[in-house]
Amino acid sequence: MSPRFLCTLIIVLGFVSCGLPAKRREDKTKCPHVKAIRNFxxxxxxxxxxVVQYFASSEEALSYGCMRPVFSMSSDRLEVSMNFTYTFTDDPAAELLYGNITWEIPNPSRPSHWVHAEDTYEGVYNTYVLDSDYKxxxxxxxxxxxxKSPRYLSSFIMSRQPILAPNVVTYLREKLPRYDIDLAYMxxxxxxxxxxTNRESGLDRDTVRYVIKQSESNRRHPMKRLHKP
Structure with a gap:
C-alpha cells in the first residue's frame, strides 16, 4: 500500500495525519476576533x-419584545450609553420596563469596540458594531x-423603523455564523x-403584582443574563 493511498484512507476514515494540519479547536471561553469597521x-x-431580531446564547426562546434602544455618547467621546425599553413576552400586563448600560471605548481609533464600564456586570463585557449604514x-x-465559564454571546439586528426589509435582515443574519451564533435561535x-401600561391592559394593580411575582425568576434585565446557569 502506497503512502499516498494510506494517507487518503486515513483522511476518509476521519483521522488527521500525514502532515495535514488539524482544524483549530475554538476557545469557547473567549470572545471571537472581530475586525474593526473601517471609517466607522x-x-x-x-x-x-x-431591535428587530435578537439572539442570546443562554436562551432557546425569545423572552423579550418591544426592545427600543437609544444610544448617546459622553462629551469627551470616551463612553457610549444605551437606554432602552422592553417587555417580557410572558407578561399579560405588557409592562414596559427600562434598562441602561454604559461602555467605555478602550481605543479611540477603534470606536466600533466598546467594553462595559459598570461594576455590576461580572467579567469582561465586549460590544462590537459589526456593520451599519447609520440611516x-x-x-x-x-x-x-x-x-472558568463559557463565553456568552448575544446580538441585535437594529432598524431605525419598526420593520426592516427581509433582504436586509437576511444580509445581516449571514454575517453572524462566523461568530458562532446559531441562526436557528436568532x-x-x-x-x-x-x-x-398596566391601566390600559385591563388588569388591576393587585393582579399585575401577582403576575410579576409569579414570573419574577424569568424577569431578568436582558443585558445582564451573562452566562448559562
Whole structure:
C-alpha cells in the first residue's frame, strides 16, 4: 500500500495525519476576533433604534419584545450609553420596563469596540458594531467573558423603523455564523402594541403584582443574563 493511498484512507476514515494540519479547536471561553469597521462614525450611530431580531446564547426562546434602544455618547467621546425599553413576552400586563448600560471605548481609533464600564456586570463585557449604514440598519454583537465559564454571546439586528426589509435582515443574519451564533435561535422581535401600561391592559394593580411575582425568576434585565446557569 502506497503512502499516498494510506494517507487518503486515513483522511476518509476521519483521522488527521500525514502532515495535514488539524482544524483549530475554538476557545469557547473567549470572545471571537472581530475586525474593526473601517471609517466607522460612532456619532452617526447615535439616537433611537428598534431591535428587530435578537439572539442570546443562554436562551432557546425569545423572552423579550418591544426592545427600543437609544444610544448617546459622553462629551469627551470616551463612553457610549444605551437606554432602552422592553417587555417580557410572558407578561399579560405588557409592562414596559427600562434598562441602561454604559461602555467605555478602550481605543479611540477603534470606536466600533466598546467594553462595559459598570461594576455590576461580572467579567469582561465586549460590544462590537459589526456593520451599519447609520440611516436604516445596524448589527451589534455582545460577548461576555468570565473566568472558568463559557463565553456568552448575544446580538441585535437594529432598524431605525419598526420593520426592516427581509433582504436586509437576511444580509445581516449571514454575517453572524462566523461568530458562532446559531441562526436557528436568532428570533424576530415584535414591535407592535409596545405602549401598553398596566391601566390600559385591563388588569388591576393587585393582579399585575401577582403576575410579576409569579414570573419574577424569568424577569431578568436582558443585558445582564451573562452566562448559562
Amino acid at each position: 462614525d460612532l456619532h452617526e450611530l447615535l439616537g433611537s433604534w428598534f 436604516s440598519w445596524a448589527l451589534l454583537l455582545h460577548c461576555a467573558e468570565k473566568s 428570533f424576530p422581535m415584535t414591535q407592535t402594541n409596545c405602549s401598553n
